[in-house]
Amino acid sequence: MANALQFSATVQAASPVFSKRMHCQSLRHRPSPPLNYNYNYNLLATSLVLSKRSRRALKVSCEAASFDLLGTNKIDNEAEKKITCVMKFGGSSVASAERMREVAELILSFPNERPVIVLSAMGKTTNKLLLAGEKAVSCGVTNVDSIEELSFIKELHYRTAKELEVDESPHGQVETSHAAPFAEHLEELEQLLKGIAMMKELTPRTRDYLVSFGECMSTRIFAAYMNKIGAKARQYDAFEIGFITTDDFTNADILEATYPAVAKSLHGDWISDPAIPIVTGFLGKGWRSCAITTLGRGGSDLTATTIGKALGLSEIQVWKDVDGVLTCDPNIYPHAEPVPYLTFDEAAELAYFGAQVLHPQSMRPAREADIPVRVKNSYNPNAPGTLITRARDMSKAVLTSIVLKRNVTMLDIASTRMLGQFGFLAKVFSTFEDLGISVDVVATSEVSISLTLDPSKLWSRELIQQASELDHVVEELEKIAVVNLLQRRSIISLIGNVQRSSLILEKAFHVLRTLGVNVQMISQGASKVNISLIVNDDEAEQCVKSLHKAFFETDISELEWECVSGNGSAST
Numbered sequence: 001m002a003n004a005l006q007f008s009a010t011v012q013a014a015s016p017v018f019s020k021r022m023h024c025q026s027l028r029h030r031p032s033p034p035l036n037y038n039y040n041y042n043l044l045a046t047s048l049v050l051s052k053r054s055r056r057a058l059k060v061s062c063e064a065a066s067f068d069l070l071g072t073n074k075i076d077n078e079a080e081k082k083i084t085c086v087m088k089f090g091g092s093s094v095a096s097a098e099r100m101r102e103v104a105e106l107i108l109s110f111p112n113e114r115p116v117i118v119l120s121a122m123g124k125t126t127n128k129l130l131l132a133g134e135k136a137v138s139c140g141v142t143n144v145d146s147i148e149e150l151s152f153i154k155e156l157h158y159r160t161a162k163e164l165e166v167d168e169s170p171h172g173q174v175e176t177s178h179a180a181p182f183a184e185h186l187e188e189l190e191q192l193l194k195g196i197a198m199m200k201e202l203t204p205r206t207r208d209y210l211v212s213f214g215e216c217m218s219t220r221i222f223a224a225y226m227n228k229i230g231a232k233a234r235q236y237d238a239f240e241i242g243f244i245t246t247d248d249f250t251n252a253d254i255l256e257a258t259y260p261a262v263a264k265s266l267h268g269d270w271i272s273d274p275a276i277p278i279v280t281g282f283l284g285k286g287w288r289s290c291a292i293t294t295l296g297r298g299g300s301d302l303t304a305t306t307i308g309k310a311l312g313l314s315e316i317q318v319w320k321d322v323d324g325v326l327t328c329d330p331n332i333y334p335h336a337e338p339v340p341y342l343t344f345d346e347a348a349e350l351a352y353f354g355a356q357v358l359h360p361q362s363m364r365p366a367r368e369a370d371i372p373v374r375v376k377n378s379y380n381p382n383a384p385g386t387l388i389t390r391a392r393d394m395s396k397a398v399l400t401s402i403v404l405k406r407n408v409t410m411l412d413i414a415s416t417r418m419l420g421q422f423g424f425l426a427k428v429f430s431t432f433e434d435l436g437i438s439v440d441v442v443a444t445s446e447v448s449i450s451l452t453l454d455p456s457k458l459w460s461r462e463l464i465q466q467a468s469e470l471d472h473v474v475e476e477l478e479k480i481a482v483v484n485l486l487q488r489r490s491i492i493s494l495i496g497n498v499q500r501s502s503l504i505l506e507k508a509f510h511v512l513r514t515l516g517v518n519v520q521m522i523s524q525g526a527s528k529v530n531i532s533l534i535v536n537d538d539e540a541e542q543c544v545k546s547l548h549k550a551f552f553e554t555d556i557s558e559l560e561w562e563c564v565s566g567n568g569s570a571s572t
C-alpha cells in the first residue's frame, strides 16, 4: 500500500470560517510591569488596566463593527484616494540600522505613493524571543538576565536606536515624535521572562505575547527614525487598531470585523492628521480572550494584504531579501530564478505547500479584493520582482515553481470492509475533524485512502502531545480500517499549468525514474495549479534539484516537442 500509486483530486482542508461575530469586549492594553515578582504571569496577562488609547481603540472597533453591519461606507472618497498602497518589509529588510535607513530611503523614493508601512521584527528577533522563552522555562528566575538571547535583543535594539540617533526612552520627558519608547518594552520583556521562569511553563498564549515585543519595538524605532528625517510617521500596534482574530494562539485567523475596524482607524487618523502609518505585522487580538495573538510565522504578509483589502488600496507590496518568488527554494538549489507573474491561486498553493517566501493565508484578502501583490527585493529594488494577479497569460506556461514540504506524516488507510461501502470517507474525515487535525494531500480509491497531515498544525504542539495524538488518530481509524503510518515523507508540489499535466507528469516521472525514486502518492489539486508527489524525506532535495534542471534549465521548446497535445488556457 505504501508504494501504491494513486491519482485523484486533492481535497483541500476546509478553510477557517470567518463568520463569527465580533465580540466587542474591552480591548486590553499590554500589562504594566509587575510591582513584585510574586505573581502568576498568566493572570497578569489578562488582568489589565484599560489605558486611554485602549478605550479609544475599543470605541473605534465597536463603531467600525456596527458601521460594517449597516453596510454603509462612511469614508469619503477624497480620503480614500490618499493612501495608495501598503509596503511590507520583512525581518531581513529591517535587520539593522543600516537596513532601516535604506528602507526609509526606498519608501521616500516613491514620491507619488502614500503608503502604509508594515514591519516585521528586526532580523531573527522572533526566533531569539522564542529561544529566550524556552530557556526561561528551565533556567530559574535569578538567571533570566543572563539568557544570551535576551542580551542579544537588548543590544540589537539599543544599538540600532543609537545608530539611527533616535531616543530610546522618553522617560521623564515629553514624548517627542522622534522618540522610540521601546526601553519600557525591554524592561517588560525581562519581567515576562521572569514570569515564565517562575511558572516553568510557556503556553501558546504567553508565546504570542512574548514574540509580540519584536514587532512592537521595530516599528517604534522605525517610526521615530522616519520622523527624525522629516517624514511624518505614526506607529500603530495592530492589536490596538482592530486586527481581530480567532483565539488560536500562534496561528490565529483574521476575522471579518477587522476590515472596517482597521479602515476606520487608519483613515480616521490620516484625515485628521496625515502621517505615514507604521504598523506592526504578525500581531492581532483574540476576539474572546482580548489577548495578543500571532498570525503564524511569516504572518506580516497577511497583515499587509489585510490592510490592502481594508483600505481598498491599488497595490500591496511585500519586500523580501530575494528577487521575488523563485522557481524553487534558493536554499535547496541556488540556481532558482525569479518568476515574473503568478496568479493568486498559484501563489496561494505555493505558500500553502511550504514556500517560505509568502504566508500561506496571505493571498486570501488580496484575492477577495482583487488587489495585485508585488513581491520585491529590498536589497535590489531595481529587480522587477513577481507580480501576483487574478489571471495571467498561461498559453506558454508549463511549470512555475517547485515547492518542498519536509517532515510530513502520511497515512494509508484501507477499509476493512469490501467494495461499495458507503460512509467510509466520511468516517475517516470526521475522525480528523474531531481531533482538530487538518489534512494536506489526499488520494482515494473506493476502499482505501492515502493522505498527509498538515505539519504546521500538528507540529505546533508539544512533541509528547504530537506522538500521543498520532497514536490516537491511528487508534480511532483502526476501528474501521487497516492503518499504516509513514513518517519522514516530503511533499514535492509542482505548481504550474495543470492543463498540461500529461507533459508535466511525463517529464517529472522521467526525472524521478532516472534517480531511482519511487513516488508513494500523487495528487492533482482541484485548483488546477498543483500536482503533489510524495517521496521519502532523504530523497526529496535531490528530486527538487533534478526537477529544476529538467523544467527550468531546458529549452521550453524541448518540453513542447515532447508534448503530444495540450494548449494552455488563461487561468482566471
Ligand SMILES: Nc1ncnc2c1ncn2[C@@H]1O[C@H](COP(=O)(O)OP(=O)(O)O)[C@@H](O)[C@H]1O
Residues within 6 Å of the ligand: 089, 090, 091, 092, 093, 120, 298, 319, 320, 321, 322, 324, 325, 326, 327, 328, 329, 330, 331, 355, 356, 357, 358, 401
Ligand atoms: N520559492 C521561493 N521563492 C523565494 N524565496 C523562497 C522560496 N522558497 C523559500 N524561500 C526563502 O524565503 C525567504 C524570504 O522569505 P522571508 O524569510 O519570509 O522574508 P522576509 O523575512 O523578508 O519577509 C528567502 O530568503 C528564501 O530563502
Ligand SMILES: N[C@@H](CC(=O)OP(=O)(O)O)C(=O)O
Residues within 6 Å of the ligand: 089, 090, 091, 092, 120, 121, 126, 127, 214, 281, 282, 296, 297, 298, 299, 300, 301
Ligand atoms: N517576525 C515574524 C513575522 C514575520 O512575518 O516575519 P518575516 O516577515 O520576517 O517573515 C516571524 O518571524 O515569523
